[in-house]
Amino acid sequence: MNVTPLVDVVLVLLIIFMILAPIITEAFVVRLPPKDDDKQEELDLANDPNRPLVLTVTDAGEYEVNSVVIAAEELSVRLYRMFNTRPDNVLYVDGSDDASVGAVLRGVDMARQGGAKPVVFLTKKLE
Numbered sequence: 001m002n003v004t005p006l007v008d009v010v011l012v013l014l015i016i017f018m019i020l021a022p023i024i025t026e027a028f029v030v031r032l033p034p035k036d037d038d039k040q041e042e043l044d045l046a047n048d049p050n051r052p053l054v055l056t057v058t059d060a061g062e063y064e065v066n067s068v069v070i071a072a073e074e075l076s077v078r079l080y081r082m083f084n085t086r087p088d089n090v091l092y093v094d095g096s097d098d099a100s101v102g103a104v105l106r107g108v109d110m111a112r113q114g115g116a117k118p119v120v121f122l123t124k125k126l127e
Contacts, residue, residue, distance in 0.1 A: 055107055
């Protein structure tokens with residue numbers, strides 16, 4: 001049996017995996033919203049006097065923080081200033097249904113540059 005083609009295929013796969021290994025190891029940390037079973041935590045958060053920061057990405061790709069439109073170029077700087085006045089750096093992200101995924105991820109990236117930790121994706125409207 002001729003094993004030369006098998007060795008060639010294995011070496012090509014090895015090279016491909018060696019190239020892709022550094023790319024695959026990058027992680028994207030996400031903190032999910034609390035479960036519906038944790039009603040006491042939700043009540044404590046609702047009674048908090050500090051209003052949470054909510055980054056909204058509109059259909060047109062505009063960014064709003066607590067209903068104030070912010071240009072994409074200054075989003076990370078404005079969020080950095082906002083987080084310096086708060087005890088926590090939690091940012092809630094709410095993307096509209098027709099917003100592009102790229103615009104939402106670009107907003108999350110700029111928010112993380114501004115110091116947002118953790119970034120929580122909203123699945124329901126924040127009341």
